């Protein structure tokens with residue numbers, strides 16, 4: 336199994352995150368995708384035992400995830416099944432080992448994607464606006480109501496990952512992935528995990544982050560709605576022709 340960690344300017348937390356990821360059972364590859372960091376993320380991650388690849392420019396989280404999955408595929412071998420992909424954020428620190436419960440349902444085949452549900456995070460300043468948009472959109476398009484639709488800690492099979500590509504850009508990636516997988520018949524499950532991350536507060540920086548999240552989730556949902564409408568129109572056309 337491979338742990339893929341998209342990381343932008345995470346030099347303060349990436350070392351404990353990598354070490355904890357290496358302690359997750361069945362993990363034989365920890366890959367950090369340095370997404371154009373301006374700090375020492377790549378060096379710190381390498382020293383902690385990760386394989387590191389780097390974007391020369393910042394391309395956003397979704398792009399870092401795609402790069403990570405592509406690099407893992409290059410390291411998969413023909414004599415073994417493709418590695419499961421466990422995506423985690425770079426700011427989890429030691430708590431990253433608590434992503435372990437995500438693996439079992441996917442390994443056993445009871446789910447194609449497992450998604451971490453985090454406990455309340457001290458210092459979190461969100462008001463549920465982006466979360467609400469993502470949750471309602473997923474619910475409307477798939478019938479499934481996730482507790483934490485934006486949660487980025489996810490384990491999935493290679494097959495499910497490929498079915499979810501191309502990923503929605505930036506912060507829309509989780510919402511887009513959930514919609515794409517469920518509409519294609521894959522099974523998702525939420526799993527409580529005792530993870531701690533650096534939450535966005537109520538300061539200007541936090542609000543800017545939420546604005547970007549809102550924009551990306553909105554765009555991911557809209558693109559999928561349009562596709563749904565186009566498919567619907569295609570079907571209607573076929574039915575008319577037959578009639």
Ligand SMILES: O=c1ccn([C@@H]2O[C@H](COP(=O)(O)OP(=O)(O)O)[C@@H](O)[C@H]2O)c(=O)[nH]1
Pocket residue numbers: 340341342343344345370393394395396399423424425426487532533534535
């Ligand atoms: O352009 C970016 C922005 C963020 N990240 C990484 O994506 C993960 C999630 O980002 P963050 O923790 O800032 O977002 P949150 O989960 O708090 O919304 C972290 O490992 C970041 O370093 C990235 O790879 N590229």
Ligand SMILES: O=C(O)[C@@H](COP(=O)(O)O)O[C@H]1O[C@H](CO)[C@@H](O)[C@H](O)[C@H]1O
Pocket residue numbers: 459460461462463464465466467483484485486487535544545548
């Ligand atoms: O930035 C935040 O505080 C929220 C998004 O803002 P809102 O609470 O929807 O206004 O998103 C974060 O918190 C979620 C949990 O409530 C996590 O699932 C997200 O990964 C995190 O970005």
